[in-house]
Amino acid sequence: MLPTRSPSGTSEVLTAAGNGDQQAEIDALHKRCGVYTKPAVTRRILDAVGWKEDTDLSRSRLLEPAAGNGEFVIEAARRLVVSCLRRSVRVSIDTLSSRIKAFELHPGAAEEARAKVQAALRECGVHHRTATACAKAWIVNADFLLTAPARGGFTHVVGNPPYMRWSKVPDTLRAVYTDRLSSDMTGGDLFLPFLDRAMEQLCPDGRCGFLCSDRWRFMAFAEAFRRKWLPLLDVISEESLPADEAFVSDVNSYPTILIASKRPARTCEPNRSLARQGKTLEELGYIVKVGPALGHTPAFVLQPGEEDVEPELLQPWIDSSEIREGAVEWRGRRVVVMYGDDGKLIDLDGYPMLTARLKRFADKLEQRSIVRSGAVWYRTIDRIRARDWARPKLVVPELAKLPRLAIDHSGAIPSHGVYAIFAPDDNVEVLYEMLNDGKLAQALEGISPKVKGGYLRCYKRFLSAIRFP
Numbered sequence: 001m002l003p004t005r006s007p008s009g010t011s012e013v014l015t016a017a018g019n020g021d022q023q024a025e026i027d028a029l030h031k032r033c034g035v036y037t038k039p040a041v042t043r044r045i046l047d048a049v050g051w052k053e054d055t056d057l058s059r060s061r062l063l064e065p066a067a068g069n070g071e072f073v074i075e076a077a078r079r080l081v082v083s084c085l086r087r088s089v090r091v092s093i094d095t096l097s098s099r100i101k102a103f104e105l106h107p108g109a110a111e112e113a114r115a116k117v118q119a120a121l122r123e124c125g126v127h128h129r130t131a132t133a134c135a136k137a138w139i140v141n142a143d144f145l146l147t148a149p150a151r152g153g154f155t156h157v158v159g160n161p162p163y164m165r166w167s168k169v170p171d172t173l174r175a176v177y178t179d180r181l182s183s184d185m186t187g188g189d190l191f192l193p194f195l196d197r198a199m200e201q202l203c204p205d206g207r208c209g210f211l212c213s214d215r216w217r218f219m220a221f222a223e224a225f226r227r228k229w230l231p232l233l234d235v236i237s238e239e240s241l242p243a244d245e246a247f248v249s250d251v252n253s254y255p256t257i258l259i260a261s262k263r264p265a266r267t268c269e270p271n272r273s274l275a276r277q278g279k280t281l282e283e284l285g286y287i288v289k290v291g292p293a294l295g296h297t298p299a300f301v302l303q304p305g306e307e308d309v310e311p312e313l314l315q316p317w318i319d320s321s322e323i324r325e326g327a328v329e330w331r332g333r334r335v336v337v338m339y340g341d342d343g344k345l346i347d348l349d350g351y352p353m354l355t356a357r358l359k360r361f362a363d364k365l366e367q368r369s370i371v372r373s374g375a376v377w378y379r380t381i382d383r384i385r386a387r388d389w390a391r392p393k394l395v396v397p398e399l400a401k402l403p404r405l406a407i408d409h410s411g412a413i414p415s416h417g418v419y420a421i422f423a424p425d426d427n428v429e430v431l432y433e434m435l436n437d438g439k440l441a442q443a444l445e446g447i448s449p450k451v452k453g454g455y456l457r458c459y460k461r462f463l464s465a466i467r468f469p
């Protein structure tokens with residue numbers, strides 16, 4: 001039985017009340033994607049979106065689209081109560097019940113979340129009737145993707161949406177989602193319609209914080225998502241972290257913490273230049289990163305013609321001498337990407353060619369201080385992953401008499417003497433137009449001091465402080 005749409009337009013949802021087959025699908029889905037977030041990460045995300053005890057939360061509203069056993073809601077509830085108590089706002093069902101809304105498809109997980117939230121509220125001194133009623137009101141056992149959006153929207157949205165390739169979503173659910181949801185958001189990965197619907201419900205100026213894959217940034221299946229959302233969001237930060245730091249269970253995934261705010265309607269208008277006026281790159285969500293330090297370049301960088309490493313490990317590599325004003329003139333060198341997308345150092349066992357190459361440099365590699373302090377002998381100093389450099393970027397040499405920059409669309413990995421600037425909406429052309437033809441030097445005036453020989457340093461903190469005129 002597929003869920004039907006009720007006359008009010010509200011979707012009936014797949015819940016525990018469904019038949020045995022549906023329940024089996026929900027169990028299977030939950031088993032695969034019920035990967036819970038560690039408390040330290042939920043705290044970090046709540047801090048980043050501003051759901052904090054020292055803020056007045058008494059009129060804020062928080063959405064958690066896929067609650068699991070409630071880790072985000074527990075901490076959010078605790079902070080909400082402390083925030084109210086500090087401001088002498090009465091803690092009651094009336095004042096609290098509409099502040100938080102969380103969805104969880106799996107009945108057992110929803111029940112567990114309610115019990116934990118109730119216990120957390122009791123620990124904060126909340127009356128047991130209020131605690132029970134709030135936990136019940138806040139955590140609904142329903143399908144977030146099929147439930148009509150709440151009226152009024154949310155000031156904060158946080159969570160770790162389910163991550164699952166579309167083809168792996170159980171059959172009935174997949175059929176329903178394909179039928180009900182926008183075709184722009186289906187077909188790739190389940191986390192995409194979660195981000196889409198959650199962002200839809202975010203108020204202008206509201207903030208969202210997700211622990212999720214960054215595949216939406218570059219995969220073809222997320223193109224329509226990017227087109228829809230990048231112009232409407234200010235991406236505040238995107239930080240990748242090791243899976244074992246993020247999740248309670250041991251999984252092979254590559255999470256990023258995405259923090260963004262929704263632009264107020266007026267700055268979504270076509271003329272965006274006004275919205276940028278006077279703001280720094282950092283304030284506008286541009287991200288500046290220096291190229292990774294390798295710790296013995298000849299071992300990891302292949303000269304043109306060198307073919308002694310498995311090709312799937314290689315990416316174009318550029319240093320400052322290949323950055324001309326306006327263009328990258330790649331000389332054909334490639335760097336070995338020593339880390340997988342999961343952020344883990346690759347295992348040499350699977351790569352005999354690379355092993356043989358690195359062994360030739362073993363003496364030098366083993367003398368490095370990181371290795372003497374216990375690091376694996378063949379690792380690079382910084383973690384290098386291809387995906388971290390895949391998006392369009394501006395590349396800027398760290399040191400130059402006349403600072404220059406170029407756009408790179410090739411996914412090249414820059415040397416440690418080159419900075420890369422990523423735009424929040426991937427539109428690096430706007431910034432390029434602002435800084436090209438010597439204008440970067442003017443923009444750095446008063447920000448970056450000249451060093452010996454009249455050179456200018458383009459450090460991260462200087463580049464981030466450049467302002468749009």
Ligand SMILES: C[S@@+](CC[C@H](N)C(=O)[O-])C[C@H]1O[C@@H](n2cnc3c(N)ncnc32)[C@H](O)[C@@H]1O
Binds near residue numbers: 033065067163
């Ligand atoms: C990755 S876990 C995250 C749980 C929790 N947010 C955390 O961070 O610990 C995703 C949860 O989403 C639930 N889920 C999957 N599809 C759902 C849907 N359509 N609506 C609501 N919850 C769903 C799963 O059962 C699972 O518990």
